[in-house]
Amino acid sequence: MSPFSAEFLGTALLIVLGDGVVANVALARTHGHGGGLMAITAGWAAAVFVAVYAVASTSGAHLNPAVTLALALRGKFLWQDVPSYMCAQLLGAFVGATIVWLAYRRQFDATADPATVRGVFCTAPAIRDLGSNFLTEAIATCVFVLGVLQIAAPTHGLGALDALPVALLVLAIGLSLGGPTGYAINPARDLGPRLAHAILPLRGKGDSDWGYAWVPIAGPLVGATAAALLHGALFGG
Template sequence: MTPLIAEFIGTALLVLLGNGVVANVLLNKTKGQNSGLIVIAFGWAMAVFIGVFSVAAISGAHLNPAVTIALAVAGKFAWNDVTGYIIAQMLGGMAGALVMWLMYRKHFESTEDSDLKLAVFCTGPAIRSLPGNLVSEIVATFVLVFAILSMVSPKMSLGAMDALPVALLVLGIGVSLGGTTGYAMSPARDLGPRIMHALLPISGKRNSDWGYAWVPVVGSITGAVLAALAHGIH
């Protein structure tokens, strides 16, 4: 398996399981309907654990364009490889969202609320205030990436890091900082599935909220770069 295929598969697993737990909580007639934010946060943490554990030895398990860019800024990843990794991650996010939709298709059909259907695919603000929402994404991603960089020795790649600390990190961010925007922290996790929401023939869907779509993209990349710079100073 090549690193690019590994990034595709790892990101697809992450989004399949992460968006899958959101579908299980939000959609009608599921076994986990209305089980709440804690279940979502735990599910996303396990999604990260499985994605990272599965491909870390092959690609380093970035699984996130913001992480890839931050590692390049920090001098821990070659800039020449950044574009390929990001493309693989975005395609993986789209593939994971597609499989999730296929699994939960009947539950999408049983759910009337179009906002909930969108929320299964991508994040949205609890209170819509784009400057504040942007700050939320910057802060959450800063915490994610600064902690990741702190876990990685200068002589190690991201793949040498155990998956469990990263999962616990995502769980902590989810329960502490996830209440404002849903803590996207990754274009592959948010923009990739949002594109699939727009393309798929989802029963009773609404628009894909493109007016907000830039927030998790710009916020996550900005937060990641700031974390890389801060870690360099540190």
């Protein structure tokens, strides 16, 4: 398997499991309906664990343009490979969201609230203040990427043994910093499914909130850049 294929597969798996738990908790007439924040954060942490473990040996399991950018800025990943990794991550996220829709089609049809339907695919702020929302995403991603850079430091990429600490890091961020924006901390995780929401024939889905879409893209990329600079200042190399 090529690194591109591994990034595609890993990100698709991440979204199938991550957006899948959101669908199970949020949509009407599921066995997990109303499971709450803990179910969602635990589900996303498990999704990260499985996805990282599945492809770590092939691609380093970035699964996130913010991680790819930070590793390139730290000189631990080739800039020439950045576009292909990011494209694979975005495509994988789109396909993963489409698979979730196929699995939950009847539940999507049974859910009347367009915001709930959209929320399965992509993030939205609890209080809409784009400047504050951007800052929250940047801070959460900076914390996440700093942790990933330290976890990946010995190998310049995530290995299978790193899957558990990265998953625990995602769980901690979700519980601590996830409240204001839903902690995208990953541009592909938000943009790929948002594109799927816009394209798929969802009943009564409403708009895809493109006015907010830049926040979970720009915030994580800025946060990742800050993390790379801070990591270099603290640890050198």
